Amino acid sequence: MLIDGHLDLAMNAVDGRDLTLPLDTLRAHDPVPGQTATVSFPELRAAGVRVCFGTLFALPHSAASPAGYTGPQGARAQALAQLDVYHRWQDQGHVHLLPDAAAVAAHLGDPDAPLGVVLLMEGADPIRDASDLPFWVQRGVRVIGPAWGRTRYAGGTAAPGPLTPAGHDLVTAMRDLGVTLDASHLDDAAFWDAAQIGPKLIATHANSRAFVPGNRHLTDDMVRTIAQADGVIGLVLLNRFLHPLPEGSLERVPLATLAAHAAHYASLVGWNRVALGTDLDGGFGAEKTPAGINRYRDVPQVLGALPEAARPGIAAGNWARWLTTHL
Template sequence: MPATHPAIIDGHNDVLLKLYRAGGLAQAGSFLTGRDGALDLPKAQAGGFGGGFFAVYVPSPMDREARDAEMTNVSYDLPLPEPIDWEDALPVVLSQAAILFELERQGALSVCRSVGEMRAALAAGRIAAIFHIEGAEGIDPDLHMLDVLHAAGLRSLGPVWSRNTIFGHGVPFRFPSGPDIGPGLSDHGIRLVRRCNQLGILVDLSHMNAAGFWDVARHSDKPLVATHSNAHALCPISRNLTDDQLRAIAESDGMVGLNFAVAFLRADGRKLSDVPVETMLRHLDHMMGILGEDGVGLGSDYDGAIVPEALTTVADLPVLRQAMADHGYGAVLIDKLCRDNWLRVLERTWGG
């Protein structure tokens, strides 16, 4: 990537889960040398990937291939996986966090706790990694573990994945469907949101149903952020955000990261990879029409989703940059979408 292009900040990847499943700490070195996946250091350097949200996620025992096959149909309604007790989730959370810190020890990235640290890492040519947890199963009801993880570097948390927790209810993978499915935050969830506000932990609205979304909007005093979600008006799947939700995010001066997952991009909601990059630009245009040029970024879901064929790995990110330019986006807007908007909203959430 030419030096004239600032490195891209991305709202979501699942490389820690992939390394955990492949063997844990022993696989950390493959991130530096190259691995069979969407994100590693050589691909990041080739594609101008500068960093972003590295998700820690506790997987449910499920047949992933069967779920993916079901989502290729013209309609589907996948049940929510069973909840996971925090005592069972915590070892997985700690194992994946340990991989993140091992990557830092090996010099692959810097775990950043402030925007100043992110800027310093980017200036030094190091991946600026944000410690993020997708689904709060590993957090106890008293929130003691939240404080401990924050001290370790946690700066972003999704109270739910598409699975219920003691804090709230996830939105199932359902097409066609709106997100208004089930109840919202529990009393524990309201306390979680308020404590995250106090600590400066971003609360991620992705995977949250409509009731939970509006509960966060009522109880949070920080910008509303969905790290990896798309426009429901263009792809009516339960996981995407309605225009009313986008307007609420805009009113909070928050933002949304464009999810590359094909089932959240395609008008037919099918999990098939033959998606032109122009479809992604339509989502960007729609969301910017409501959120403005300062309210949209990227949230790829690399290593956690089936993505368009032209953007299989982070090494392909220049394809998206070029498509933005060909679509008529100017250089300033492209820089906002690729990096600056994330830095802006994180500064508002964390401070400098």
């Protein structure tokens, strides 16, 4: 059994991928150029994935993404379109949306259930302001990462900065409503601002800055702070997040490098804080995954590079414990 802390399922559907297809069929007609797909619902089932954190990801405007949002309404429209995708999938029996700890526990007890999905908003720009948070909670969002790059709420990846005043209000509202904060993309200053406010805290997909420089990755002190909040950290299967490589590199990094990130985290906070957050098909394809990971059903090979005693927890047990305690 596997639990994955981060999959951009609806984003891929909006991009035209039919995740209900067997992976080989999807690949034969893949509408996303230059990124060989690794994820589909049959593929996840073949790999043993029972639950994942499924994102609502609004893509901001940039030179590379001219159709991205330029303001809150555009971000909101993207997130609502993806939310509709998850509900359509649920209506069709492909997924089961999991709103709380009891639902997760019941789902894990049913081996015949479809893929369980916990809704995660990656980048908070779809939220108008803190008073809008209940709208998203009522629709099932249980985890929010305030930033991706820079947002109205926080500095993020390659965009240094603290929480903005609106970010302070949002994180405070998250704390008060029991919504978990995903620290994966927060800049250092924003991370420490958020940690001081005191929401529930995890990192769904973040590797160690001890091996790869840059504010996309966690410092040792950040790791310890997440652990002190009883949080869990998911490991990302992107080559340049495992070893310092230029963006666009197709070098295949060995699984031993991923194992080194996991062992470093364990040396700081214990193996019970380490999990999977693969981010597969999260804007990259099989060309940029570690050696031997050419499709999702290869993910269990990751476990073979890890200490035997730690494997059940990293595969599913650590996320299962967190979800059934804190969601």
